[in-house]
Amino acid sequence: MSTIRNKIDPAFNDLPDVDYASYVRATQKEGVAPMSWADAFYPDPCLPSHVSDAVKEALDAGGNHYTMPIGDQELRQEIAKKLLSYNGIEANPDTEIIITPGSDTGLYHAIRPFIVAGDEVLIPDPSYSNNFANIKIMGGIPVSVPLKEANNFQFDIADMESRVTEKTKMVLMTNPNNPTTTVFSRQKLEQLAEFVIKHDLVVVIDQVFESSIFDDREFVSMAALPGMWERCVTVFSTSKSMSLCGFRVAYNVACAEIMRVMHASAVYILGATNTFAQAGALAALRNDDFVEDYNRIFDLRRKAAYDTFNAIPGVHCLMPEATFLIWVNISELGTSGEIAKLLREHAKVAATTGSNYGKYGEGSLRFNIAQLDETKFEEVLEQISVTLTGYAREKGIL
Ligand SMILES: Cc1ncc(COP(=O)(O)O)c(C=O)c1O
Incomplete structure (x- = not known):
C-alpha cells in the first residue's frame, strides 16, 4: 500500500481523505439536516x-x-x-x-x-x-x-x-x-x-x-x-x-x-x-420562468437566516447578496471545526467549515439555506439558535 502511495503525485496524496459512504450513512442515521452541500431543495423533487x-x-x-x-x-x-x-x-x-x-x-x-x-x-x-x-x-x-x-x-x-x-x-x-x-x-x-x-x-x-x-x-x-x-x-x-x-x-x-x-x-x-x-x-x-420562483424562496430564506444568526450572541453575518448560501462568522465562539461539530451533535445540522474555502475562510461556517422544506427549515433555524445561544452563554458571551 505504502509503495503505491509513493507512486501517486503528492498533489493527489495530499487531498484530504473523504469517506463519503460513511458520511452519508451517518447523516441519514442520525437525522442530521443537510445544509452543507450546494444542492438546492435536496432531497426534495424540484424538476419542472x-x-x-x-x-x-x-x-x-x-x-x-x-x-x-x-x-x-x-x-x-x-x-x-x-x-x-x-x-x-x-x-x-x-x-x-x-x-x-x-x-x-x-x-x-x-x-x-x-x-x-x-x-x-x-x-x-x-x-x-x-x-x-x-x-x-x-x-x-x-x-x-x-x-x-x-x-x-x-x-x-x-x-x-x-x-x-x-x-x-x-x-x-x-x-x-x-x-x-x-x-x-x-x-x-x-x-x-x-x-x-x-x-x-x-x-x-x-x-x-x-x-x-x-x-x-x-x-x-x-x-x-x-x-x-x-x-x-x-x-x-x-x-x-x-x-x-x-x-x-x-x-x-x-x-x-x-x-x-x-x-x-x-x-x-x-x-x-x-x-x-x-x-x-x-x-x-x-422556458426558465421557474428560476424566478426559486429565487423568491431563496430571498425569503436568506432574510429569515440573516435575522436568526444576527440575534445569536457572538455570531454575525452579512445579508447574502446572491446564491442560496449564507456565510456566518462564528469566530467569537470557537473554530469552524468546533462549532460545526457542536451543531452536528446538538442541533442535528451539517454546515461546512470555513477552512474549506481557503486560508481566510476560518472563523466562519457556510450554510445552504435552500436544502430543506419550509417547515424543516424553520425548525432547524430554531435548533441552531438554541444550541449556539446556549453555547455563547456558557462562554459568558451575551
Ligand atoms: C462555485 C461553484 N462552482 C462550480 C460548482 C460545480 O457545480 P456543477 O459541477 O454541478 O456544475 C459548484 C458546486 O458546488 C460551486 O459551488
Whole structure:
C-alpha cells in the first residue's frame, strides 16, 4: 500500500481523505439536516415538468447516441442567445461555447490548458475549494488574495498588486462568490480588468450562481468588459441557477482563440455530456420562468437566516447578496471545526467549515439555506439558535 502511495503525485496524496459512504450513512442515521452541500431543495423533487418531459421525449426518440464532444448544437445556440441577453456577451455557438458534464469538470477544462508547473494563480479567498485544489493538482501555486468582511468581501486591487510576480499567470475567481455570496461590483471588476491587462494575465471566472442575485444588484460579466474577451474564460452551469445538479450540464465560454484548445481537447478530457440531459437543459433554458420562483424562496430564506444568526450572541453575518448560501462568522465562539461539530451533535445540522474555502475562510461556517422544506427549515433555524445561544452563554458571551 505504502509503495503505491509513493507512486501517486503528492498533489493527489495530499487531498484530504473523504469517506463519503460513511458520511452519508451517518447523516441519514442520525437525522442530521443537510445544509452543507450546494444542492438546492435536496432531497426534495424540484424538476419542472417541461424539463422532465423534454428528457422523456429525447429518450423515447432513442436519444442514446453521443452528441459531438463540444455539445449539442441547438443547446449551444440557445446558450448564445442567453449570453447576449443576460451577460452582454456575443459568442459564436460553433466556435466559442462548449458544453461540459458539470462545471467542476468545466473548471478543470478551462484552467488546465494554461497552467504549467510553478505558475502562480491569484485567488480571492475565501473561495470555492476546487479553485485551490485544481491549481495544486496541476502543479501551480494558488496565491490567496484576502476578501475582508469589513469591505463586504469585495477584493482590494492593492492586495492583488502586492501579490503579483513574474510567475503570476491567472486570476481565478467565483462571481457571485461561493461561500461569501458577494457580487463583485462593476468598479472592482473594472479595476481588475485594468490590472489583468497591465500584467498580461488570464482570467478564469466561475459564474454558476449568476442568476440568483438579490436587491436589484447589478451583475457584471467580466468577459463583457473592454479588453477581457480575449483573455477570459467564463464557466457556467445549470446546477445552481436552475437546480439541475443531477443533469450534469454546464458550459464554458471564451473567444475562439482560447476555445480552439478546449474544443481540441474535449474528446480526450470530456468525452461528451449526457445527450438526454442536454435535451432537458435546452428546455429549461427556453422556458426558465421557474428560476424566478426559486429565487423568491431563496430571498425569503436568506432574510429569515440573516435575522436568526444576527440575534445569536457572538455570531454575525452579512445579508447574502446572491446564491442560496449564507456565510456566518462564528469566530467569537470557537473554530469552524468546533462549532460545526457542536451543531452536528446538538442541533442535528451539517454546515461546512470555513477552512474549506481557503486560508481566510476560518472563523466562519457556510450554510445552504435552500436544502430543506419550509417547515424543516424553520425548525432547524430554531435548533441552531438554541444550541449556539446556549453555547455563547456558557462562554459568558451575551
Ligand atoms: C462555485 C461553484 N462552482 C462550480 C460548482 C460545480 O457545480 P456543477 O459541477 O454541478 O456544475 C459548484 C458546486 O458546488 C460551486 O459551488
